[in-house]
Amino acid sequence: MTLxxxxxxxxxxPVMQATERYAAIAELVTLLVDRGQIAAENRETVLAAxxxxxxxxxxxxxxxxxxxxxxxxxxTQVVACFxxxxxxxxxxxxxxxxVKFVVLFVVPxxxxxxxxxxxxxxxxxxxxxxxxxxLALAGSSEEILTIFQKSAKP
Numbered sequence: 001m002t003l004x005x006x007x008x009x010x011x012x013x014p015v016m017q018a019t020e021r022y023a024a025i026a027e028l029v030t031l032l033v034d035r036g037q038i039a040a041e042n043r044e045t046v047l048a049a050x051x052x053x054x055x056x057x058x059x060x061x062x063x064x065x066x067x068x069x070x071x072x073x074x075x076t077q078v079v080a081c082f083x084x085x086x087x088x089x090x091x092x093x094x095x096x097x098x099v100k101f102v103v104l105f106v107v108p109x110x111x112x113x114x115x116x117x118x119x120x121x122x123x124x125x126x127x128x129x130x131x132x133x134x135l136a137l138a139g140s141s142e143e144i145l146t147i148f149q150k151s152a153k154p
Contacts, residue, residue, distance in 0.1 A: 003103065003122060004149035006080040010035050012141035013083040016102070021058070021091040025050050025068050028081050028104040037081075038106070042074035046106055060093025064100035065126045069119055073109040078118060080105035082144065084135065101126060101135060 013031055018024035029047050032038045038046055049070035053059070060066040066089070081104050088098025103122050107115040125131060131147065138144045 003080065003082070003125060004145075006078060006105065006118075007082055007145055007148055009141040009145045011037065011081040012144050013081065014138070014141050014144060016083040016085040016089070018085070019087060019089055021054065021060070021066065021068075021089060021099075022051065024066070024083065024085070024089045024091070024099075024102055025054065025104065028068075028083050028102060031081050031083075032079055032104075032106075035081075037079040038075065042072075045074050046070070046072050049106070050104070058092040058094070060091030060099050061123060062093055062095035062097065063127065063129075064088075064097060064132065065123075066091045066093065066099040066102045067119060067122055067126075068102065068104045069106070069115070071107050071109045071111070071115055075106050075108050078105060078107050078111075078114060080118075082148075084144070101132065 018027045033040050033043050049072045050068050053070045059068045083102040085100050091099040105118055134147045
C-alpha cells in the first residue's frame with residue numbers, strides 16, 4: 001500500500017496552520033471529517049486514539065517528518081491525509097527538529113499487519129531526501145499528489 005493509493009488531492013493540506021503536534025493532528029482529523037472519510041460523530045473517538053498513540057512516544061521520526069497513526073473500529077478501511085507546514089510544527093521529534101510533513105493515517109482495528117506495512121511504506125518513502133525536497137516545492141494539493149503517485153513504490 002502506497003501513499004499514492006491512499007491519498008486523493010482533497011486529503012492533502014498544502015498549508016497547515018498548526019504549530020504544535022496535537023493541534024496538527026486535530027487539524028488533519030478535521031480534514032478527514034470534512035472530506036467524509038471519518039464520520040463527524042466519530043471525530044473525538046479517532047482523535048483520542050491518535051492522542052493515546054502519540055502519548056506513548058512521539059510519531060515525529062526526524063528529517064521533518066511525523067506519521068501520527070492509530071487503529072480504530074470507527075473506520076472500515078485505511079484512511080489517510082497529508083499536511084505540509086512551511087513554519088514547522090513542534091512535534092517532540094526524535095531529532096528535536098520541527099516537522100514540515102505530516103502523514104496521518106487510521107487503520108481499522110485488528111488489522112495489525114496492514115498498520116505495520118502502511119507505516120513502513122510511508123517512512124521509507126519520506127526518508128528519501130529528494131522526495132522531501134519535491135514536496136516542499138510543490139505548489140498545490142494536485143502537485144503533491146502527483147509526487148506521491150510517481151515516486152511511491154509498492
